Amino acid sequence: MSTAKIMQQGKVVPWLYILPALLVIAIFIIYPVVNTTMLSFRDRTGEQPASTACVPDGPCWGTFENYRYTLTNPEMVTALRNNALWLLVMVPLTVAAGLLVAVLADRVRYESLVKAVIFMPMAISFIGAGVIWRFMYAIETGQANQVGLLNGILVTLGAQPVPWLSTSGINSFALMVVGIWLWAGFCMTILSAALKGLPTEVLEAARVDGATEWQLFWRVMIPMILPTITVVTTTMVIIILKIFDIVFVMTGGNFGTEVIANRMFKLIVTDTGRSMAIAVFLLILTIPLMIYNVYRFRQEEAMR
Amino acid sequence: MKPFSGLNNFFRKLPLNLTVLVLALLWIVPTLGIFITSFRSREAVRSSGWWTVLAPRSTAGQDTYNQYCGACHGPNGDLIAEADLADPALVAKYPRSNRLLAMLRAEINGSPHLQDPPLPENPNEALDLLAPILTYMGTLAGGEGAGSAGLTLRNYADALVGYRGTQDYLTDCEQGVASTLAKFDCNSSDLLNPEGMGQAFLNTLYVSIPSALLPILFAAFAAYAFAWMEFRGRMWIFALLVGLQVIPLQMALVPIAKLYIDIGLQSKFLGIWLFHTGFGLPYAIYLMRNFLGSLPREVFESIYIDGANHWTAFWKLALPLSVPAIASLGIFQFLWIWNDFLVAKIFLTTNPVLTVQITNLIDPRGGNWHILTGAAFLSFIVPMLVFFGLQRFFVRGLTAGSVKG
Numbered sequence: 020m021s022t023a024k025i026m027q028q029g030k031v032v033p034w035l036y037i038l039p040a041l042l043v044i045a046i047f048i049i050y051p052v053v054n055t056t057m058l059s060f061r062d063r064t065g066e067q068p069a070s071t072a073c074v075p076d077g078p079c080w081g082t083f084e085n086y087r088y089t090l091t092n093p094e095m096v097t098a099l100r101n102n103a104l105w106l107l108v109m110v111p112l113t114v115a116a117g118l119l120v121a122v123l124a125d126r127v128r129y130e131s132l133v134k135a136v137i138f139m140p141m142a143i144s145f146i147g148a149g150v151i152w153r154f155m156y157a158i159e160t161g162q163a164n165q166v167g168l169l170n171g172i173l174v175t176l177g178a179q180p181v182p183w184l185s186t187s188g189i190n191s192f193a194l195m196v197v198g199i200w201l202w203a204g205f206c207m208t209i210l211s212a213a214l215k216g217l218p219t220e221v222l223e224a225a226r227v228d229g230a231t232e233w234q235l236f237w238r239v240m241i242p243m244i245l246p247t248i249t250v251v252t253t254t255m256v257i258i259i260l261k262i263f264d265i266v267f268v269m270t271g272g273n274f275g276t277e278v279i280a281n282r283m284f285k286l287i288v289t290d291t292g293r294s295m296a297i298a299v300f301l302l303i304l305t306i307p308l309m310i311y312n313v314y315r316f317r318q319e320e321a322m323r
Numbered sequence: 324m325k326p327f328s329g330l331n332n333f334f335r336k337l338p339l340n341l342t343v344l345v346l347a348l349l350w351i352v353p354t355l356g357i358f359i360t361s362f363r364s365r366e367a368v369r370s371s372g373w374w375t376v377l378a379p380r381s382t383a384g385q386d387t388y389n390q391y392c393g394a395c396h397g398p399n400g401d402l403i404a405e406a407d408l409a410d411p412a413l414v415a416k417y418p419r420s421n422r423l424l425a426m427l428r429a430e431i432n433g434s435p436h437l438q439d440p441p442l443p444e445n446p447n448e449a450l451d452l453l454a455p456i457l458t459y460m461g462t463l464a465g466g467e468g469a470g471s472a473g474l475t476l477r478n479y480a481d482a483l484v485g486y487r488g489t490q491d492y493l494t495d496c497e498q499g500v501a502s503t504l505a506k507f508d509c510n511s512s513d514l515l516n517p518e519g520m521g522q523a524f525l526n527t528l529y530v531s532i533p534s535a536l537l538p539i540l541f542a543a544f545a546a547y548a549f550a551w552m553e554f555r556g557r558m559w560i561f562a563l564l565v566g567l568q569v570i571p572l573q574m575a576l577v578p579i580a581k582l583y584i585d586i587g588l589q590s591k592f593l594g595i596w597l598f599h600t601g602f603g604l605p606y607a608i609y610l611m612r613n614f615l616g617s618l619p620r621e622v623f624e625s626i627y628i629d630g631a632n633h634w635t636a637f638w639k640l641a642l643p644l645s646v647p648a649i650a651s652l653g654i655f656q657f658l659w660i661w662n663d664f665l666v667a668k669i670f671l672t673t674n675p676v677l678t679v680q681i682t683n684l685i686d687p688r689g690g691n692w693h694i695l696t697g698a699a700f701l702s703f704i705v706p707m708l709v710f711f712g713l714q715r716f717f718v719r720g721l722t723a724g725s726v727k728g
Contacts, residue, residue: 033553033554036633039544040541040604047602051579133346140350142707143662143702143707145662150685150699151354154696164370166371166373167372205721257569298571298574301574308569320558
């Protein structure tokens with residue numbers, strides 16, 4: 020922030036402008052973070068220390084008992100594994116899909132139409148998207164006609180219908196498809212803006228030197244928009260760490276599709292201590308990204 | 324100009340165009356599916372895929388029709404003049420297969436209506452059999468009636484009032500006998516039925532508008548101070564706000580819910596407005612401060628030299644100039660809250676919003692697609708209008724910074 024003071028003001032005046040906002044933030048973000056952290060060391064009702072939930076002779080982490088649950092409970096292990104799977108599979112695919120559309124749409128005349136179609140899912144709720152895709156994956160048992168499109172196609176081709184959402188091993192990927200469908204447009208929009216901002220002289224120079232479009236893409240465009248790709252990827256990582264609505268509405272976390280945030284939601288009434296420990300764990304996972312965002316912000320400010 | 328260069332160009336660009344069009348098609352088909360389904364009758368939704376509507380003249384049900392009815396009524400349905408199955412008016416008398424069943428159970432000229440083959444005794448089996456026949460009768464009658472091509476708005480009526488019966492709301496209201504009508508008056512007051520999407524729509528509007536405006540109000544003042552005032556800790560506090568943007572809102576659910584119980588704000592609209600304000604603020608301040616900070620310095624210098632203080636500069640200069648930023652932020656925040664599920668589920672238990680109401684309608688066995696698709700589309704109306712009308716602002720609001728909690 021390099022703005023030198025351009026008008027004198029008292030020491031009090033700036034605080035009058037920012038205090039109302041800071042007060043609201045203190046009540047709704049800072050205080051809950053402290054309170055939730057404290058509750059994560061209490062039992063299911065928040066009345067007793069977490070260690071009271073320990074079974075005699077069973078494994079016990081004392082005050083950190085709820086964190087033992089968070090890291091070792093089988094349901095939680097499934098959730099952690101699924102979140103990792105989403106991060107490793109869904110995030111790269113979404114960014115790649117967004118980049119692909121951004122590059123391809125740039126070369127056709129109906130670019131804005133295509134981009135609107137791809138971006139449209141961002142405007143509707145994740146719950147609505149869940150309904151759309153539940154219907155895509157729907158399965159009818161017995162002799163009835165399939166009404167879900169995917170099984171309709173399978174049956175037309177002479178194959179057996181697949182219970183997409185209740186077959187573990189398939190269902191997590193079926194949910195990731197929904198995620199890609201939702202967020203590819205978001206990635207596309209940001210990456211497309213970065214591509215259009217590339218200096219045309221550089222691209223022309225590479226073409227004159229005989230670079231093919233393929234080489235141009237990998238050797239010139241990708242390195243030049245790498246900072247933007249990083250930004251998009253970190254944003255996607257933050258979103259996916261907290262992934263909840265899609266899983267909640269499509270499988271409820273059943274059949275091996277559990278994720279961290281859904282587990283936290285399920286326990287919120289029945290076991291506050293564990294639920295809060297999961298929330299804190301989620302926060303801990305976002306801290307590196309938080310630090311990275313602040314670092315990036317400081318760098319941008321330095322360049323202004 | 325070389326001969327055929329236009330044609331060459333066309334073929335050279337064909338793979339590109341095909342790829343782009345296929346991608347666009349893949350993206351739009353899922354939404355198209357529930358859009359079409361929301362206009363199909365319950366029987367049609369249950370008996371055939373929505374894509375059959377796109378076929379020019381459906382043969383769905385033709386085999387069953389030929390087997391049971393073709394011998395007497397003829398392949399085109401018009402062999403018996405007194406009962407012309409190709410007449411839309413006649414077909415319209417049987418919007419559902421159970422009405423057709425009642426008629427077929429009655430004898431004609433002293434003998435059963437259907438003899439060879441006879442109608443199954445089991446009512447469910449009979450209904451399963453009649454659905455495709457009815458579908459084909461609709462096709463014969465030129466797509467009117469309950470046929471696969473016949474489109475209806477009845478699902479939307481069911482979704483709006485939140486009706487779950489064996490027939491649709493309008494039909495049941497005409498007949499007035501269904502037990503599922505207990506909570507309904509069969510007049511416009513049903514639109515405000517607490518279990519319907521109509522009331523949920525109003526609730527969502529009532530949640531979203533203040534929740535979008537309040538953070539902007541708070542953020543505008545703070546952003547002005549961060550952009551154009553000098554004070555100790557300015558940089559550090561702002562960096563803190565950048566960090567706070569990614570705090571998962573899961574962190575705040577229980578403490579705030581407990582706080583609201585203590586001060587009587589549980590399940591109150593004011594409570595959810597304030598919660599969204601709190602979590603909207605870091606991003607709102609960040610976006611508006613970046614916008615205000617990028618305004619030309621001379622504009623502010625000249626108004627200060629003219630003797631204006633910060634209060635005047637804020638109202639007369641900063642606020643009018645930030646209208647584009649406010650529009651982007653407001654539209655983005657509005658849609659974000661319109662689509663929110665988690666916060667509304669926790670903090671507004673007695674007044675369900677659209678997303679919560681949709682999850683209430685979901686049948687785990689998948690039996691009520693006709694209502695669910697209608698309900699989903701009712702919740703899409705506002706986002707779609709905003710998206711197609713104000714796309715520029717929405718995209719800018721969504722992509723201007725990092726991400727919200």
